[in-house]
Amino acid sequence: MQTLNFAKGHGTHNDFVILTDYDDLIRLDVPTVAWLCDRRGGIGGDGLLRAVRAGLVPEWQGDPDLWFMDYRNADGSIAEMCGNGLRVFVRHLDEQGLITTGVPVPVATRAGVRTGQVLPDGVVRISMGAVTLHEEPTWVTHDGRQWSATVVDVGNPHAVVFLDTLNQLRQLNLEQAPGFDPVIFPAGVNVEFAVVTPQGLHMRVFERGVGETMSCGTGVVATAVAHARSTFESPDEIRVSVPGGSLSVSLGEEIWLSGPAVVVAHGTVQVPEQGAR
The missing domain is CATH 3.10.310.10 (Diaminopimelate Epimerase; Chain A, domain 1)
Structure with a gap:
């Protein structure tokens, strides 16, 4: 059984479990993600966001010092990009003091580097790259x-x-x-x-x-x-x-997506063995 510290957030009610993994120590497999995102047996969410340094992600070839948004769908499958997820991700980094408030921050994703910024009115906007x-x-x-x-x-x-x-x-x-x-x-x-x-x-x-x-x-x-x-x-x-x-x-x-993003809870969860295989 593994114990994880988590946060929970949403962007226009598109909700996510958030894990901060400074040293790439959390092993996420399909059953674990699916259990964490389960609304009855776990925490509940449309997906999971893991914050990890990009240099610790084997497939990442860019700047190793960026934060990498490791995004998983609720069924445990890996996805390239999530717009609301990235806005919640930036909000989480800001609230944890991991970025400078108000300053545009580059974030690594499987779709490439995207820029996020917490605006003075609290809205979070992100660049969407090529469409x-x-x-x-x-x-x-x-x-x-x-x-x-x-x-x-x-x-x-x-x-x-x-x-x-x-x-x-x-x-x-x-x-x-x-x-x-x-x-x-x-x-x-x-x-x-x-x-x-x-x-x-x-x-x-x-x-x-x-x-x-x-x-x-x-x-x-x-x-x-x-x-x-x-x-x-x-x-x-x-x-x-x-x-x-x-x-x-x-x-x-450049195309930008803007809107509210909030972190609503923090806690600790024990993942059962069937969810950690």
């Missing part, structure tokens, strides 16, 4: 229907579907996983369903390895960028409402 929209659409199926979807890469894969009305969006049963083209997405995909309104975008998401979540930062960015292309406009800022709140996407030479 790639594919010219050819794909398809998504759900509940007996098929939709055309835009393929977007935000360091991780997304398929964005635009619906006609908020009623359609609200009535989706996202306890059921959408279908997708496995040739286009061999490692799975995050599927966003969105509606355009005069007030901005409204979105729900089914995240691979998790299910429906209250928010998805990279999904919000994918949806905003897909919308901007479809309208042939490039507004400075797009507001996206998700079940857990509201986020802002700033478009330009």
